[in-house]
Amino acid sequence: MRVTFWGVRGSIPAPGPATVRYGGNTSCVSLETSAGELFVLDLGTGARTLGLSLMADAFARGQGRATILLSHAHWDHIQGFPFFNPLYVPGNVFKVFGGTESPALLEGILEGQMAPHYFPVQTLRNMGASITCEAVREGRAFDVAGCRITAAANPHGRTTSLAFRIEERGKVLVYAPDVGYPQGKLGPSVQSLYQGADLLIHDTTFTAADQSRHAGRGHSSIDDAVAVAKAAGVKALAAFHYDQDYSDAEVDAMVAHARTLVGEGAPQIHAAREGLTLAL
Amino acid sequence: MKVRFWGVRGSLPVPGSKTERYGGNTSCVEVRTEAGTLLVIDAGTGIRKLGKELMAEAFESGRGEAHLLISHTHWDHIQGLPFFSPMYRGGNKLNVYARHRDDVHLRAVFASQADDPYFAVPLSETKAEVAFHELSDAARFEVSEVRVACARLNHPYIATAYRLDADGQSVVYVSDTAPFADILFEDAFVAGPPSLGAELPRTDREKLTAMRTGIVRLCEGADLVVYDTMFTADDYRRFAHYGHSRPGDAVAICREAGAKQLVLYHHAPERTDAEVDEILADTRALVARERTPLVVTAAFEGLSVTPGGVSGS
Numbered sequence: 189m190r191v192t193f194w195g196v197r198g199s200i201p202a203p204g205p206a207t208v209r210y211g212g213n214t215s216c217v218s219l220e221t222s223a224g225e226l227f228v229l230d231l232g233t234g235a236r237t238l239g240l241s242l243m244a245d246a247f248a249r250g251q252g253r254a255t256i257l258l259s260h261a262h263w264d265h266i267q268g269f270p271f272f273n274p275l276y277v278p279g280n281v282f283k284v285f286g287g288t289e290s291p292a293l294l295e296g297i298l299e300g301q302m303a304p305h306y307f308p309v310q311t312l313r314n315m316g317a318s319i320t321c322e323a324v325r326e327g328r329a330f331d332v333a334g335c336r337i338t339a340a341a342n343p344h345g346r347t348t349s350l351a352f353r354i355e356e357r358g359k360v361l362v363y364a365p366d367v368g369y370p371q372g373k374l375g376p377s378v379q380s381l382y383q384g385a386d387l388l389i390h391d392t393t394f395t396a397a398d399q400s401r402h403a404g405r406g407h408s409s410i411d412d413a414v415a416v417a418k419a420a421g422v423k424a425l426a427a428f429h430y431d432q433d434y435s436d437a438e439v440d441a442m443v444a445h446a447r448t449l450v451g452e453g454a455p456q457i458h459a460a461r462e463g464l465t466l467a468l
Numbered sequence: 469m470k471v472r473f474w475g476v477r478g479s480l481p482v483p484g485s486k487t488e489r490y491g492g493n494t495s496c497v498e499v500r501t502e503a504g505t506l507l508v509i510d511a512g513t514g515i516r517k518l519g520k521e522l523m524a525e526a527f528e529s530g531r532g533e534a535h536l537l538i539s540h541t542h543w544d545h546i547q548g549l550p551f552f553s554p555m556y557r558g559g560n561k562l563n564v565y566a567r568h569r570d571d572v573h574l575r576a577v578f579a580s581q582a583d584d585p586y587f588a589v590p591l592s593e594t595k596a597e598v599a600f601h602e603l604s605d606a607a608r609f610e611v612s613e614v615r616v617a618c619a620r621l622n623h624p625y626i627a628t629a630y631r632l633d634a635d636g637q638s639v640v641y642v643s644d645t646a647p648f649a650d651i652l653f654e655d656a657f658v659a660g661p662p663s664l665g666a667e668l669p670r671t672d673r674e675k676l677t678a679m680r681t682g683i684v685r686l687c688e689g690a691d692l693v694v695y696d697t698m699f700t701a702d703d704y705r706r707f708a709h710y711g712h713s714r715p716g717d718a719v720a721i722c723r724e725a726g727a728k729q730l731v732l733y734h735h736a737p738e739r740t741d742a743e744v745d746e747i748l749a750d751t752r753a754l755v756a757r758e759r760t761p762l763v764v765t766a767a768f769e770g771l772s773v774t775p776g777g778v779s780g781s
Contacts, residue, residue: 197483199551200481200513200516200547200548200551201480201481201482201483201492201493201513202483203481203482203483203484203487203491203492203493203513204483204488204491204492204769205488207483208483208484208485208488211483211484212481212483212484212492213481213483213484233480233481233482233483236480236482236737260585261585261586262585262586262587262588263547263550263586263587266586267480267543267547268480270543271479271480271737297585297586300580300586301586304625304655304657305541305542305569305571305572305577305625306541306542306543306546306577306581307542307543308542308624308625308657308658308710308711309657310657311657314657314659345588346584346588347584347585347588405588406588432516462484
């Protein structure tokens with residue numbers, strides 16, 4: 189498995205000189221399996237650059253296929269969808285999985301973003317590629333593109349956000365953006381979802397101090413992420429979904445703090461940044 | 469008046485080292501009069517930083533008032549509003565103006581942007597007083613001492629241009645728009661580029677001519693014209709159906725209208741800083757060749773211009 193980060197920011201894209209190293213695009217991660225299948229985890233504005241990179245390939249000829257896993261539909265996780273070029277090439281095939289009650293609801297959410305008063309393309313039907321939506325049932329594993337996927341609904345402020353466990357040939361990636369644990373406690377279903385992952389990509393929106401000022405937002409601090417990663421025995425943790433106001437220097441400090449928390453043992457700490465690829 | 473640019477990009481925000489100088493935030497321009505009346509044109513992601521700055525003023529204590537003029541409600545012109553801090557402070561007043569549509573009320577467009585599942589704080593829970601004002605295509609109204617005039621633009625689903633007159637100065641905001649030839653945009657989806665230079669049906673031609681006349685009139689003698697110049701000539705050949713202009717289109721309108729300064733605006737997401745430099749140089753060369761007395765500037769985040777003062781480079 190190869191994991192690549194295209195957008196690592198939370199809430200809203202944060203352009204400017206202060207974010208150039210880690211990047212200012214909102215959440216988007218790609219996963220290429222060892223069998224060559226493509227997964228896209230969330231479609232924040234990072235999806236635009238991912239889409240551009242794919243257009244040199246089968247996706248340019250209308251022979252591409254990918255599985256899109258959406259954690260939830262807050263803007264910073266879907267706003268790159270209309271700008272993901274492979275969606276405009278007839279022949280390409282996309283399956284979109286999200287945590288709605290039904291496939292129709294998920295499609296309705298994506299259509300809502302494309303509506304004529306918001307976007308000139310007006311509807312998914314005008315995009316060209318084949319796009320089908322699937323509703324994810326919490327806790328019920330399913331197989332897609334040679335991977336076994338399990339999802340759990342994490343608390344995220346007033347709503348929930350899906351965390352995904354993706355397993356292929358003994359390797360495990362867990363993607364857990366946008367989560368604020370009540371009193372910092374992991375529930376048992378989440379504990380087993382994260383258990384022993386080779387890489388856990390986890391919400392680290394805040395420093396502990398900033399998190400206490402924004403308690404209702406439903407995001408984790410870097411300290412929370414390190415604690416859950418340790419509790420679940422994961423091998424490596426990628427800090428992800430940084431607050432839009434954090435400069436590169438502030439993210440540096442946050443990541444250095446995480447490494448201090450961990451000390452000599454596991455997990456290994458990675459700082460997600462645009463363009464970073466990790467092999468599992 | 470003082471005009472400040474907070475977001476100068478079209479389509480979507482583009483962070484990164486290649487857009488560092490001009491900026492990657494989407495459309496947002498602040499206009500402030502000498503008496504302190506605050507107008508904001510469009511609410512792309514640039515409005516977030518404006519909001520933070522405003523919170524250091526009367527808006528922090530809930531005594532601020534802003535007037536937000538929306539050219540149209542495509543994402544890159546409204547996506548920053550949920551992140552505009554003054555909205556979340558009781559006592560502040562925000563007046564939102566945009567073109568009336570028969571198919572959807574303006575409030576519904578903004579409410580749905582802030583609703584579950586897209587955003588955590590619904591519009592009904594924002595603490596500031598938010599009022600929506602729907603405008604006709606050629607509306608004329610006053611905001612304190614500012615006279616506002618509107619004209620229709622040629623853009624998919626239709627957009628509005630605004631002229632502001634105050635302090636003996638004038639600013640015109642023309643974004644987003646295609647040139648007034650080749651294709652007439654209304655509400656329908658346009659799947660592909662039109663054949664350029666082809667003869668259009670008479671009714672379309674007449675509408676485009678009337679629209680162009682309206683824009684030239686709106687820009688008449690303006691001290692400052694901010695214009696959608698997202699496209700290069702090549703972009704226009706390939707993507708004319710997206711509804712944006714080239715710098716030459718903006719220069720032609722300004723020349724006919726006798727406008728004094730043109731600001732190139734709504735840069736394409738893929739345009740690097742070096743490419744914007746080049747487009748600016750080419751446009752200045754064009755103006756020099758034509759001996760048009762027009763100052764040309766390319767918008768960047770942080771650019772501050774006093775209309776008629778001719779500054780900024």
